Amino acid sequence: MVKRLSFINLVFFILIILLPVLSMGEGEFGDTKWLLNMEPDTPKGKAIEGMVFVKGGCYQMGDTFGDGSDMEKPVHEVCVDDFYMAKYEVTQKQWTEVMGSNPSSFKDCDNCPVEKVSWNDAQEYINKLNQKTGKNYRLPTEAEWEYAARSGGKNEKYAGFSNESELYLYANFCDSNCEYDWKTKNQDDGYKNTSPVGKYKPNGLGIYDITGNVWEWVNDWYDDRYYKSSPKNNPGGASSGEYRVLRGGSWDFTPQTLRASNRYWIKPAIWTNSYGFRLAFSAH
Numbered sequence: 001m002v003k004r005l006s007f008i009n010l011v012f013f014i015l016i017i018l019l020p021v022l023s024m025g026e027g028e029f030g031d032t033k034w035l036l037n038m039e040p041d042t043p044k045g046k047a048i049e050g051m052v053f054v055k056g057g058c059y060q061m062g063d064t065f066g067d068g069s070d071m072e073k074p075v076h077e078v079c080v081d082d083f084y085m086a087k088y089e090v091t092q093k094q095w096t097e098v099m100g101s102n103p104s105s106f107k108d109c110d111n112c113p114v115e116k117v118s119w120n121d122a123q124e125y126i127n128k129l130n131q132k133t134g135k136n137y138r139l140p141t142e143a144e145w146e147y148a149a150r151s152g153g154k155n156e157k158y159a160g161f162s163n164e165s166e167l168y169l170y171a172n173f174c175d176s177n178c179e180y181d182w183k184t185k186n187q188d189d190g191y192k193n194t195s196p197v198g199k200y201k202p203n204g205l206g207i208y209d210i211t212g213n214v215w216e217w218v219n220d221w222y223d224d225r226y227y228k229s230s231p232k233n234n235p236g237g238a239s240s241g242e243y244r245v246l247r248g249g250s251w252d253f254t255p256q257t258l259r260a261s262n263r264y265w266i267k268p269a270i271w272t273n274s275y276g277f278r279l280a281f282s283a284h
């Protein structure tokens with residue numbers, strides 16, 4: 001009987017000592033925990049928290065509405081394999097949990113997108129995240145980004161819709177709240193600067209803020225002639241260059257800039273408070 005009591009006491013002791021330690025480990029990444037649950041080798045089509053499975057396919061990439069610039073031409077057919085795309089832009093909280101500090105201008109907003117990150121900074125975040133998680137997160141390619149933005153390659157002018165007058169329902173852009181001269185005075189999206197992610201209607205794949213809020217770095221080197229010679233299957237951009245590509249427009253830009261086919265090119269070490277990114281990874 002004495003022995004049995006001691007054993008029970010020992011079990012209680014172990015539980016009392018170990019439980020707080022175990023729960024500390026579980027909370028290590030806080031809200032980034034959803035990232036740890038994403039398996040790059042997850043069977044195709046399986047739902048993963050925080051990510052959308054994008055079934056691959058072929059689409060017309062570029063200026064399909066005829067109102068873009070030369071760098072969006074020619075419209076050309078592109079095919080992408082299955083992949084996963086994050087539902088949201090990387091937030092300030094997710095950034096801080098991995099990097100230990102927050103570079104953003106518009107702070108005190110955990111769920112706002114991280115900004116003031118260069119392409120190089122985004123790579124550093126991804127490398128650290130992959131070291132911590134043992135996964136293979138990456139930036140989407142430019143072709144994957146546009147395919148996902150157009151709700152799986154549909155002929156949509158913006159991510160999930162085509163009518164410019166609906167922008168305020170889907171996107172944070174330079175609307176009537178915006179302080180710049182080029183603001184769109186007859187639309188009110190509710191935010192002067194960045195907004196928390198997921199505040200607006202998602203596109204047809206359930207991806208949020210892919211139009212507007214912050215520009216999103218993609219993996220590709222920029223080359224304004226690339227569309228003329230792009231391979232059809234899984235194009236990955238120019239093999240070298242001086243600029244990286246950003247997509248989708250931001251809180252301080254015009255409707256014309258927010259179009260799904262619009263391309264923006266910036267040196268990889270440059271940051272501003274309208275540049276952010278979202279994660280992707282390959283489906284096997």
Ligand SMILES: [Ca+2]
Pocket residue numbers: 172173174175177178189190191192193251
């Ligand atoms: Ca706005």
Ligand SMILES: [Ca+2]
Pocket residue numbers: 089209210211212213214215216248249
């Ligand atoms: Ca965006």
